[in-house]
Amino acid sequence: MTIQQLSSYIALAIALQVAAFVAVVLFQKWRDYRRVGSSTAMGSDAAPAQDLPPASEVPGSWSGYREFRVQRKEFEDRNQSICSFYCVPVDGQALPPFKPGQFLTFRLNVHTGRDAKSIVRCYSLSHAPDPGYYRVTIKRMGPPHGKPELPPGVSSNYFHDQVEVGTVLTVKAPSGHFYLRDVDQSPVVLIGGGIGITPMLSMLETTLSLTPGREVWLFYGIRNGREHIMKAKLCDLAQRHPNFHLHVCYSRPEPEDIPGRDFQHASHVNIGLLRQTLNLRPYHFYICGPRQMMESLVPALADWGVDPDCIHYEAFGPSTVPKLTKASKEPPAPRPAAAALPKVRFAASAIERQWDTRADSLLEFAEDLGLSVPSGCRAGSCGSCQTKIVSGEVETSKEPDFDVTTGCCLLCISKPKSDLVLSL
Ligand SMILES: Cc1cc2nc3c(=O)[nH]c(=O)nc-3n(C[C@H](O)[C@H](O)[C@H](O)COP(=O)(O)OP(=O)(O)OC[C@H]3O[C@@H](n4cnc5c(N)ncnc54)[C@H](O)[C@@H]3O)c2cc1C
Numbered sequence: 436m437t438i439q440q441l442s443s444y445i446a447l448a449i450a451l452q453v454a455a456f457v458a459v460v461l462f463q464k465w466r467d468y469r470r471v472g473s474s475t476a477m478g479s480d481a482a483p484a485q486d487l488p489p490a491s492e493v494p495g496s497w498s499g500y501r502e503f504r505v506q507r508k509e510f511e512d513r514n515q516s517i518c519s520f521y522c523v524p525v526d527g528q529a530l531p532p533f534k535p536g537q538f539l540t541f542r543l544n545v546h547t548g549r550d551a552k553s554i555v556r557c558y559s560l561s562h563a564p565d566p567g568y569y570r571v572t573i574k575r576m577g578p579p580h581g582k583p584e585l586p587p588g589v590s591s592n593y594f595h596d597q598v599e600v601g602t603v604l605t606v607k608a609p610s611g612h613f614y615l616r617d618v619d620q621s622p623v624v625l626i627g628g629g630i631g632i633t634p635m636l637s638m639l640e641t642t643l644s645l646t647p648g649r650e651v652w653l654f655y656g657i658r659n660g661r662e663h664i665m666k667a668k669l670c671d672l673a674q675r676h677p678n679f680h681l682h683v684c685y686s687r688p689e690p691e692d693i694p695g696r697d698f699q700h701a702s703h704v705n706i707g708l709l710r711q712t713l714n715l716r717p718y719h720f721y722i723c724g725p726r727q728m729m730e731s732l733v734p735a736l737a738d739w740g741v742d743p744d745c746i747h748y749e750a751f752g753p754s755t756v757p758k759l760t761k762a763s764k765e766p767p768a769p770r771p772a773a774a775a776l777p778k779v780r781f782a783a784s785a786i787e788r789q790w791d792t793r794a795d796s797l798l799e800f801a802e803d804l805g806l807s808v809p810s811g812c813r814a815g816s817c818g819s820c821q822t823k824i825v826s827g828e829v830e831t832s833k834e835p836d837f838d839v840t841t842g843c844c845l846l847c848i849s850k851p852k853s854d855l856v857l858s859l
């Protein structure tokens with residue numbers, strides 16, 4: 436054997452040893468990640484939260500609506516299209532605590548021209564719990580892009596234009612199952628797109644004040660600096676808490692937006708960015724944002740290998756993020772033949788039709804038939820569309836945020852599973 440051959444064998448043996456060592460370390464990290472990720476699971480959009488009593492059973496809470504007076508109104512962005520409303524109870528009693536991520540349900544009497552109508556809308560609490568006040572942060576909604584002929588958002592414009600300091604609003608107690616779990620302080624990744632940042636602000640503030648040592652990441656996606664809310668406050672928090680990692684993403688920065696100073700990434704919040712930035716750790720992910728963001732990010736996290744029980748998400752309106760379960764990678768069930776489609780009967784209206792698979796929900800189906808159905812959030816949160824099931828079964832596209840009465844369903848997130856008779 437020559438000296439060169441011997442050196443090659445020695446080099447090869449060393450390389451093999453290093454490779455084996457790296458493989459063992461990676462395997463151990465992967466095993467720890469899987470083990471901690473699944474043992475800390477406490478529910479998500481896929482698993483109903485069992486640990487939270489209905490809102491009305493929280494000590495100091497109330498059922499139905501309570502009056503609040505607006506004490507302060509404050510714009511949060513340079514565009515002046517996002518405004519915070521600080522609300523104090525008219526009765527002066529202390530407010531019950533809420534879980535960071537929960538929302539308030541408002542019933543508003545809105546005057547449009549000569550008509551007045553009562554509408555219901557939900558808004559996330561955007562701060563850490565405080566017995567003195569509740570704060571919601573609301574974005575003014577214009578007509579959909581490219582459709583200026585349509586009317587702008589009713590509730591958000593009412594808040595911006597007609598709700599002033601001193602206005603009295605009627606509000607249901609905080610509720611919702613999308614909230615920060617404190618599972619033994621496992622590290623959390625908060626992802627907020629656009630106005631979807633509001634529940635994340637509450638989670639962030641609460642974490643940093645109650646468990647300041649917890650590792651927390653915030654990925655905040657907006658188009659540019661004009662939409663950036665609470666910028667100074669977020670930077671200040673990041674400077675004061677070394678375990679808080681702030682990543683602001685501008686998808687369309689403007690010339691005056693300076694990388695490093697105003698934002699960290701010129702992109703959307705996407706899976707590539709998360710994979711590059713996050714270490715291999717058993718994170719719990721909390722996501723709220725526009726439809727496109729949710730529809731790409733939630734399945735991408737699952738594909739990356741994140742345990743579905745560690746992915747928690749909420750949409751502010753109808754969303755088509757598929758229900759995430761451990762079995763969600765199985766192929767979808769074949770579509771039933773037209774003749775096999777269930778029949779839906781609306782008893783009080785004496786209307787019966789075969790289910791139309793083009794309808795996103797029973798609410799849409801009923802509205803297409805000309806029925807007048809109360810609705811608010813259209814996302815399973817406010818309870819306005821709750822309807823009694825006389826017979827049959829429904830399946831839901833997501834876990835409801837509203838605590839549904841036994842024997843009822845929320846039309847906005849339900850489809851028939853069998854022939855169905857509804858009381859409506
Ligand atoms: C749990 C939860 C929490 C939420 N938290 C927040 C929050 O913290 N901050 C926040 O700002 N929002 C939040 N939302 C969203 C909020 O509840 C409202 O949905 C939002 O303010 C829009 O309501 P709106 O009445 O202004 O608009 P709507 O009147 O409901 O209209 C919505 C959109 O439809 C358009 N439109 C009107 N007519 C038509 C038509 N014929 N065809 C098609 N489009 C039409 C409108 O122009 C508008 O763009 C939350 C929602 C939920 C479910």
Ligand code: FES
Nearest residue numbers: 811812813818847
């Ligand atoms: S409309 Fe709000 S729960 Fe259905």
